[in-house]
Amino acid sequence: MTQPTAAPSIFDQDLPRTEANFAPLSPLGFIERTAEVYPDRLAIVHGSLRQTWGDTYARCRRLASALQRAGVGKNDTVAVMLPNTPPMVEAHFGVPMAGAVLNALNTRLDPETIAFMLDHGEAKVVIVDPEFSGTMARALTLRQSTRPLLLIDVQDELFTGGHGPVGSTTYEAFLAGGDPDFAWQMPGDEWDAICLNYTSGTTGNPKGVVYHHRGAAINAISNVLEWDMPKHSVYLWTLPMFHCNGWCFPWTVAARAGVNVCLRKVDAQAIFDAMRQHGVTHYCGAPIVHGLLVNAPAAMKAGVPAGVKAMVAGAAPPASMIEGMEQMGFDLTHVYGLTEVYGPATVCAKHEDWDALAIGDRARLNARQGVRYHLQRDVRVLDPETMSPVPQDGETMGEIMFKGNIAMKGYLKNPKATQEAFAGGWFHSGDLAVQYADGYFKIKDRSKDIIISGGENISSIEVEDVLYRHPDVLAAAVVARPDPRWGETPCAFVELKAGATTRPEDIVAHCKQHLAGFKVPRAVVFGELPKTSTGKIQKFELRKQAGSAAAIDV
Template identity: 80%
Template structure:
């Protein structure tokens, strides 16, 4: 059979353009030049001003020899330079690497080396840890260090770079003619995830996926033009789930929040009439636990996305009473943050809160522009029965999926085996097509929305001279969702205390990775000597928590 439509109808500049989220800010600056784009303390910045600053950033980076294929890292809280970096860096052709501000110098040094950063933009709050990280790099290639300044930072400012951010922008051209990517498969961002090993993996995003997930965010939320978005979610986390690009597409308002605490959140909601925000369960729990005088006076409904753990009935009920509408999403770094959503149905509103919580606890269905999410048998790669009981592995496929892991072809091949992205999360699928996680990947602990590799923590524990064997599993926690619980078998005759172990961990790990419970004793093992972690998970919940 001949296909008459495939003949003599080639793609050309008139009928095809690469997808990129950079087009969103260009349009908003053109159509809504005087609409507010960014609010930060006393600063109010329009979309026209923001677009100009992004073009200046791109121009200035190119003038310093940074372009396509280069990496620009940023160590920033949720401030205006972080918003601008999401556009200005890729406008230069470079790839944006947002660093986790909670990490220690050793981990940051690894990322700077592995990602081959040519430049780094640093907030004064993190100048000390970045200075240490830069000194620990193995690579000797020069790095352009750019210092930002922020009137809302109350600490001592110590510049570690050769130029300030504002001086850098002043050297760039305001009408810089940045180029659209010629290939939407080009990299736009690099994000590091703990994965299942101590060494983080570098997840590479492409322009196409970023553009499509940004639009999917709009569709999942029915997000209107000029939405007012509060930055409670760190922009270093999966590029803020692609919301810097989403907000630009809607010509919305980025309300920056340097520090996340209940008072700041409620004050911002009231002052700026915030309509949308995203946050981990711990943030919502903190909001619910805030004193009544802080919580009062929200005059309008606020839409919130929650991910990291299913929202319990008490959270749903409490947020509803305050006028908040929760949407439960699910995803991983490898799929641009959330790529599935628990779509709510009108009929659910008539159910009691317990039943609504049960339905809302599911990870749901694929995002609009993600091709598919399913639960497959990882051996046969066939779908499991949609009976809500048979377990398999959650897998995704489609455009909202990473290019792969940087410099790690084996891990990339394994992740995409059989034409699906393997999440490592065990789940069931219900007759209505909704997915629900039943068990986490064995080696990952999700604490306050942060991934912690149990293997990384175990490696540190094994470095202590008194430790014979160690295993780390997740301990349920009402505040953080999960925290690391360490089970330690000591060497014969060893004399060591819990405080000794905690001090040892603090010397080698970021604070959020330090175990919050320590249990000494012989570890259960198989006949071949393998530690039986599933047995430890059964007792981790009753382990005594430690204030660290």
């Protein structure tokens, strides 16, 4: 039966959507406004460099102009392999100003994986820092695609050495060919892609997560709201900008006309020095970064300004970390998210009455993954079979699921994975959790066996595939092993073939030949693997053993 056509609403009649009353959301508008209002405010600090917002905006426009003159257009991919330096900040604006999509490559990955990403993402341009030129040179030889690449080398006064140039031009020479007054255009649709980020997931080949302009803008603003972030905040770049686009903070800092204090390498002395010298007010990082600061010598911490706000994700902050941060006068906020939801999309919002509790009770409350970000539509713990909410009893487990603006467009060239991720109208995180009466939730297990080490995801399947390549390995399984520094590290359980004389050190050496360093198992245990009657390896039994496994430094 044909449904009758609804009559036009009186609120739609003669009320058209036009450029005068509707504009797509995009974080590109943040730098435009800040450059107009605060052109002389400090935007970027790096070594001896002091760059204003007016200058930064002009350089971003030069980059966009130069890219377009080089043939880069709408939805073309521009890959960058950069540390937390000024060109990385500029790429977050200049690349999308050209209508292109920014692919920030994980600088810790091996050449094989980088080659896959360049091919899969169909990059047309690659901008490379000299520290990673060797990895990039190797990756270029491993590409399967014959698509030509424009290679651009960055030069940095704070880094000497490296493999040597891989490109035909330098970053500064490339920018010199662009127009500082380039008339870039806002996206015609806020659903347009702005970034491409790869996540390892649970398979060997990474999945390409596509962000849209709307989500990038909304999560950037949510960061402001969750932290009550004031104008002209001074933000220290300890979190890699390649990781979920720095949790959207390149755009957040621009929205607040703040200062980007760049940091090539995470080092406790360098962090404390930057805090003292530049008056840092905010920084983010994985637990390992905060632990590095808490455990630093007292003399190194002397004179650090009080009231620094720190954001932690990747693993729940233990009582010792919370206590150590408080002793330094830092304010710690625990957030949770995934690459697919632009980094943090929930926060363990603190309450005033928690301050009166003992440190153990505060740690227990702060260890929860919390509640939804301000501008995320909803986060629930649902039964993945029925898609119904689990009882908020702190005991019944379900899967954390997200719904709203802070969610990816989907996985690039992977419709099956995209459909599975959004089944039932929610994004399925794959993390199992319980929900409490106050609505806060806490992760209890990871359904996809992902190992989170230093804030980086490691696929157990990928490591297992490498182990099986060793000629003496009969069976292998990899699980997370608790680590006081990294949060978690891979622990390999290996069943050797009869008569094999391979040592644990040999297994580690084999893995080093095929995996990025942070993916290499830190512990190797030999023995028969526990299996079900059908031959399936019982990983839950191995997790029990992993905590007592002897570690091997790699």
